[in-house]
Amino acid sequence: MAMSVVPMHPVIGAEIKGVDLTKPVDQETQAKIRKAFEDHVVVVFRGQDLADGDQVRAGEIFGKVVLRERPPVGDLSTQGGNWDTPFMYVTNIVENGKSLGSFGDGEMWFHHDTSYYEEPHRATLLYSQKLTSWGGETCFANQYAAYDNIPRKLRDKLEGRKVLQMHDYKRRERLNLDVVDLAKVRHHVQPIFITHPATGRKSLYVSRLMTARIEGMPMAESEEILAQLFDISEDPSIVYEHKWKIGDLVCWDNWCSIHMRKDFPREEPRLMRRCTIVGQTMHF
Ligand SMILES: [Fe+2]
Numbered sequence: 445m446a447m448s449v450v451p452m453h454p455v456i457g458a459e460i461k462g463v464d465l466t467k468p469v470d471q472e473t474q475a476k477i478r479k480a481f482e483d484h485v486v487v488v489f490r491g492q493d494l495a496d497g498d499q500v501r502a503g504e505i506f507g508k509v510v511l512r513e514r515p516p517v518g519d520l521s522t523q524g525g526n527w528d529t530p531f532m533y534v535t536n537i538v539e540n541g542k543s544l545g546s547f548g549d550g551e552m553w554f555h556h557d558t559s560y561y562e563e564p565h566r567a568t569l570l571y572s573q574k575l576t577s578w579g580g581e582t583c584f585a586n587q588y589a590a591y592d593n594i595p596r597k598l599r600d601k602l603e604g605r606k607v608l609q610m611h612d613y614k615r616r617e618r619l620n621l622d623v624v625d626l627a628k629v630r631h632h633v634q635p636i637f638i639t640h641p642a643t644g645r646k647s648l649y650v651s652r653l654m655t656a657r658i659e660g661m662p663m664a665e666s667e668e669i670l671a672q673l674f675d676i677s678e679d680p681s682i683v684y685e686h687k688w689k690i691g692d693l694v695c696w697d698n699w700c701s702i703h704m705r706k707d708f709p710r711e712e713p714r715l716m717r718r719c720t721i722v723g724q725t726m727h728f
């Protein structure tokens with residue numbers, strides 16, 4: 445069966461059909477998958493029965509699969525599972541009092557993965573293995589479109605500015621700069637708008653969960669502008685909501701999209717296997 449690309453939303457998300465990721469994918473098909481990924485920002489393969497190695501091979505279509513990094517010393521409270529493997533398990537499953545993975549429960553606000561690294565990951569591949577009876581949807585927002593939707597005057601005012609991105613693994617909401625000790629959380633200053641290294645398109649690079657302030661601006665003004673940008677970044681017209689089925693592999697471009705997770709029942713097991721693709725420095 446030949447590969448086909450079926451858009452799921454006007455500006456973000458497409459399903460790729462006719463590809464069995466349990467087998468090596470030929471070069472021509474790989475190029476088509478990368479093209480669909482650039483065009484649609486999020487691509488979904490449904491009904492895949494993937495062993496660990498199959499997911500890594502699928503990841504290599506998009507770039508080099510990275511090994512999972514340890515969080516800073518003393519920041520292990522919600523982090524479990526193995527290190528030095530490509531996989532992180534996004535799960536609420538606890539065995540013998542120890543979490544099998546990370547980011548187990550509940551809603552998670554919109555964010556880029558690893559925007560607080562010097563070289564944010566290029567892409568994330570999330571594979572569903574156990575799902576709850578309701579909830580747990582992942583929503584993706586197209587940040588090229590968000591950039592285009594910023595009022596001209598505001599865009600001009602912010603051009604060349606930088607933002608502080610940070611994240612504490614223990615928290616699922618925005619950190620308060622008045623109380624947080626920056627030495628203890630991962631953080632990095634990034635351009636507020638980036639030029640996507642692969643497509644050359646401009647993308648808004650802030651998120652409600654991880655962007656703490658606009659550098660070099662009074663805090664009150666920074667807060668007011670960020671509130672406006674967060675709303676633009678999450679505008680429902682640029683959001684695709686993925687309703688998971690077992691065997692979905694969802695791959696998203698982590699430079700030009702943000703994502704959030706909806707709530708789900710804590711008492712039911714949920715298990716997602718995640719790997720990421722090596723990134724690079726973000727530039728204006
Ligand atoms: Fe994430």
